[in-house]
Amino acid sequence: MVSSSSLSLLALLVSLSANILAAPHPSSPVSLSMNLKRRAPEARSADDINAWAHAHKLNVEAKYGNAHKTGKRSSGQNLIVNQKADSSFFGSVAVGTPPVAYDVILDTGSADLWLASSTCTDSACDGIPTFKSSSSSSFQNKSTEFSITYGSGAAAGSLGEDVVQMAGFSVSNQVFGVCDQVSDGLLNSPVSGLLGLAFQTIASSGASPLWETLASSGAWDQPLMAFQLTRFNNDSQVQELEPGGTFTMGATNTSLYTGDIDYNDIPDNEESYWLQTVSSITSQGNAITISSGSSALAAIDTGTTLIGGPADAVAEIYANIPDAEAGTGQLDGYYIYPCSTNVNVTMAFGGKSWAISNADFQAEQLNENTCMGAFFSLSTGDNAPAWIVGDTFLKNVYSVFRYNPASVGFATLSSESLAMNGVSAAVPSATIGSVATVSATASAGARDANNGAASMLSLGPTLSLLVFSMTMLLLRLV
Template sequence: MVPFSSLSPLALLVSLSANVVYAAPRSSPLSLSMTLSRRAPEARSPDEIGSWAQAHKANVETKYGNPSSKAKRSSGQNLIVNQKADSSFFGSVAIGTPPVAYDVILDTGSADLWLASSTCTESACEGIATFDSSSSSSFQNKSTEFSITYGSGDAAGTLGEDIVQMAGFSVSNQVFGVCDQVSDGLLNSPVSGLLGLAFQTIASSGASPLWETLASSGAWDQPLMAFQLTRFNNDSKATDLEPGGTFTMGATNTSLYTGDIDYNDIPDNEESYWLQTVSSITSQGSAITISSGSSALAAIDTGTTLIGGPADAVAEIYSNIPNAEAGTGQLEGYYIYPCSTTVNVTMAFGGKSWAISNADFQAEQLNEDTCMGAFFSLTTGNNAPAWIVGDTFLKNVYSVFRYNPASVGFATLSAEALAMNGVNAAVPSATIGSAAATISATATAGTRDANGASIIQSLLSGPALSLLVIAMTIVFSSVCI
């Protein structure tokens, strides 16, 4: 998530609030895992859906600048939590000495880590875990102001530095925001903040993101992160929190995909957002006209629920859907269509074409007969990508974000991964895992270097995975910022 004040670094989390490696050979690579869960929303009225849709569009546009010596490497996996029927996904990190666990939104569309502070007296901070700097013996106050603005609100405070652990890895001096000012609606319990997973170039703090320090240091088996997200959209049996999938650091989980990973490089010298070029889109079997150059660039964003794009292309997508109409009022920029229609839409980013399921395209059911589509028209700033591709697409693929060479890859979900969709199960809570060693983040603003050793940790074996599970839970919340 990147602040509005930092337009060139496209880094705002789009918030959909729904009531809404080897340094040396090893005989057996070690993997660490965490479970994901999700919470199901109560049925909403058309007016409530309209308010949500309007806020979601505004949040995305604001986020993307609407002008109106190393130890042996390892890998770690976390089981994710899906909140409020695919609205958002969040995970957990442990911070400080002694370490305390916090739930944070996982956002590949921004690059800062921040938490609500224990000194926050605003209503947004009620009922969530807040960071108390006085309780950590390793915390250092940077005495530097920090602020970030999203379409759904603002967060402000100061920068600090402390030990941050995640998925069996630890960075000894991670810089993050400690915010005593948080707007209402910016955080939804149990989420305490946000973890940005994009590049340092768009970090409001100027600090190296946690993932980039680990990837650049050689701490991981492979310099990449991967996501598998579950689907509970329009599932009447879904509860507010359900199993959400898997987030992997330093490797891919071969049990969750089949075939090859189709990688496409990020444009040269564009390491900011995880950018891809939209090469083709089809709607009901017909090709959609896609502009060339910067107008075809898309940010692949786990922190955004739906898919936003240029008005003309979005209108063409719906023109192929019988009886589809442009929304009005709070649904301006969106489209409605008969729920009985099965919609077939595909997207490609220079390689293979990927289908978006009808279940994901049908973002909301407004009444018995009418549904709202997941593609909406979007206006971004001059330095922002024209397309923002969120979880509507990502739930249909195994997605990989590779540091070097900088690229994004997609693969076909395995039967094991698909079997997790719609399956109600216990939701893991934020927990703390011990770290065997730590990485020291030596990078300063504008650089991407780091030194140190990686850490390895194994705890429980995941029930649905042939992996070891780390006692930290990543949750993908239904909240987009």
């Protein structure tokens, strides 16, 4: 028999757990202890912006196999923390025995996990947590070279195998790159590496990605993962790091969107990038000419900041914007236009049409009157999609990446999601999540696995541990 005092405590705990599992709120719960990594933003000159834009374009072209470049396809920028005013979004994984937490870019445009090694002596590795293989009793050296090349640099090292945990799930023998060579600019503190969230077919390592192992083994309640990203690029008081939104593994968070999720299948036998067919684009209310077939394919990529596409279509978008002009020099491929213009652009992928906010279209302000647009022209490789759709679009929707059937879905952001834009709060640091993990093996075959509830990275893995502890207490009381 449960006493009245126990029932009162039970009611209180149920109430608290409901608040914890709800969508993240801009004001941080006082019971959470999180390290704040914030500093005043540095003013960027026009030259700085030009250099960044040029590097971003090269980066995307190299990532998607531009034929005139020599680099392998791999990663981009992007737990959820919003870094450098929407430039990238990162989360955390725990690696090794005992587990150590690392911040990693969350990238649906690549399929490899890699971390900077403790043996890295490059300046890019200064001041960031690095992986020390000798500190993990479960690490195994694969004795295989590994490298990732970008338009603006590279990372190289060797492949290893170890326990990797994320959001309450664990893969016991995840293969990942341990990089002792990292070019300047690839990592910005506190980020230590990158987590690829695309399909194994494009993995440079050939290994099953962490997410695909979990999805295929039945470890998740539903074979999907979802993102809600915040917007800070239009906030003049933005800090270096801000709350970035929510990454959910194994379920959708219904408090973060409204209505139905509009799913569109990935083209048959094209499980590589998260591909969608661009069915329509409008600019200032006018339809843009979209080529058919492979020229209409788009990679939905959380690791890319802006939106790249074929030169003719991008030019047509800006042709509808009064006084827009093609950029020159380092802004070649970009367009500039009067900041006072309210730009209205929409995109559709076979279903509903989705609007891109004027704040997101206005990627950078070059001077008092002139802004740079978020769409830029790029040339990808023969086997790569013509369009790369990054965070400029994804900040405007709730995005779902479904393993089976292979598809991408978008939904309208809820008022709770929209209320997080531009609101500073505690930034989650890399932490070790709940010990109640679901294990799977990295071979990604159809295997038996323990049933586990979907785990959500709403305000960082700290919540997973708190929810688990409260659940155990509730069970003991009852």
